[in-house]
Amino acid sequence: MAYVARLARSSIAENTRSDYVRTAVAKGLAPRRVVGVHLLRNSLIPVVTFLGVDLGSLMGGAIVTEGIFNIRGIGGLIFRSIATREGATVTGVVVLLVVVYLLMNLLVDVLYAVLDPRIRYV
Amino acid sequence: MLGESGSGKSVTANTVMGILPDPATVTAGAVRYRGEDLLTATPDRRRALRGENVAMIFQDALSALNPVFTVGFQIGEQLRTRRGMSRRDAERRAVELLDQVGIPAARQRVRDHPYQFSGGMRQRVMIAMSLALDPDVLIADEPTTALDVTVQAQIMDLLAEIQAERHMALILITHDLGVVAEVADRIAVMYAGRIVENADVHPLYAAPAHPYTRSLLESIPRVDTKGTELKAIKGLPPNLLRIPPGCPFHPRCPIATDACHEELPPLVALPGTRSSACLFAAELVGA
Numbered sequence: 456m457a458y459v460a461r462l463a464r465s466s467i468a469e470n471t472r473s474d475y476v477r478t479a480v481a482k483g484l485a486p487r488r489v490v491g492v493h494l495l496r497n498s499l500i501p502v503v504t505f506l507g508v509d510l511g512s513l514m515g516g517a518i519v520t521e522g523i524f525n526i527r528g529i530g531g532l533i534f535r536s537i538a539t540r541e542g543a544t545v546t547g548v549v550v551l552l553v554v555v556y557l558l559m560n561l562l563v564d565v566l567y568a569v570l571d572p573r574i575r576y577v
Numbered sequence: 578m579l580g581e582s583g584s585g586k587s588v589t590a591n592t593v594m595g596i597l598p599d600p601a602t603v604t605a606g607a608v609r610y611r612g613e614d615l616l617t618a619t620p621d622r623r624r625a626l627r628g629e630n631v632a633m634i635f636q637d638a639l640s641a642l643n644p645v646f647t648v649g650f651q652i653g654e655q656l657r658t659r660r661g662m663s664r665r666d667a668e669r670r671a672v673e674l675l676d677q678v679g680i681p682a683a684r685q686r687v688r689d690h691p692y693q694f695s696g697g698m699r700q701r702v703m704i705a706m707s708l709a710l711d712p713d714v715l716i717a718d719e720p721t722t723a724l725d726v727t728v729q730a731q732i733m734d735l736l737a738e739i740q741a742e743r744h745m746a747l748i749l750i751t752h753d754l755g756v757v758a759e760v761a762d763r764i765a766v767m768y769a770g771r772i773v774e775n776a777d778v779h780p781l782y783a784a785p786a787h788p789y790t791r792s793l794l795e796s797i798p799r800v801d802t803k804g805t806e807l808k809a810i811k812g813l814p815p816n817l818l819r820i821p822p823g824c825p826f827h828p829r830c831p832i833a834t835d836a837c838h839e840e841l842p843p844l845v846a847l848p849g850t851r852s853s854a855c856l857f858a859a860e861l862v863g864a
Contacts, residue, residue: 472598474640480596481635482655482706483627496645571645572690 462505466498473497499570507563514552578750579757579793580767581814586750587636589767590716593748594633595623610714628655632712636719638699642691642706648675649687652706659710674705678735697728704735708743715740716748721756733760754797758782766790769815769825772844776851786853786862788830824855832857 479493517530536544567574578586591597593608608615635641652674653667675683678701691699700720707715721729737760740747751757757764764781766774774787785791792810812829815821821828827837836856844854
């Protein structure tokens, strides 16, 4: 979370100097609108990219935390299955996680096009 | 406003709009709009005037327009946020404005994004956006610099037409002497951050009262002097961190004397409605 906030901050800071922000200010828009509408939309791309990648490590991390704290989640299930050598369960759950990860990445790619119409895949 | 790159034209315009980039502040002087000093006005008051009374169009329309929103959104935005128009009405008005600035098939194009327009069309979008709230003053900061010559002429014609139609004041910032000659009534020539000459168009072109203006006019290539060497102004524009003492133009000035090295010539009024910041202004006009 902290990293995402920091990334968003630096992305916004970088875009603050751009010409379209100056235009928005020159239009007499409220500062809140300049940042919330004009700046934010342009600054979200690196944030979305990071979120997509981050979700993968989130699930990897879940195996460790859920294992250690004995939480009955999907990570805990993998952890226990490995401990009891239940190969089929491990494979099944890992495939499930992979599918989730792929879907997240697909979502990120689609979000790109929504965020910035200049990005269109042929 | 006329002057070469770095002479302070855009900074002046941004000061009027109150959109100077961050570390910059205005330390002296006043910006008067209908008798009101904008520099001492509250930020809210200034914001209220922006767009509504004084609007501005920028040099490079591609970067000045927000890449991720449709042009209709950007033109209608002020109407929605400041006139309380509905989305639909704002879009309808945006179509009208696009139509007025000569964009074909405005109804279809209103939902396009800036990158889908050509350079000239983008600048037209920019103009349409600046006109949304019917400003009294339009500042055009080198509106044609990024465009090719034929498109430049179209945009200038459009601006002149709009200005006449709406009885709106137009402050045109440019380094193109040909462009000002056609459109402007009055010219302020800037050099190294100062206005060095201020005059009506015809007197200025007929008899420039500042050697810088004269050198600029002489440097224009002309058909009848074809084959001869171009009369460029010698030297380089001054480094603005080290503006020469005295008259900033003296190192490049063909008529500079010792006096020019010492004192900064003030902008003095001359007969007629003109002024010049040259010690020899009177002689130049007479000559």
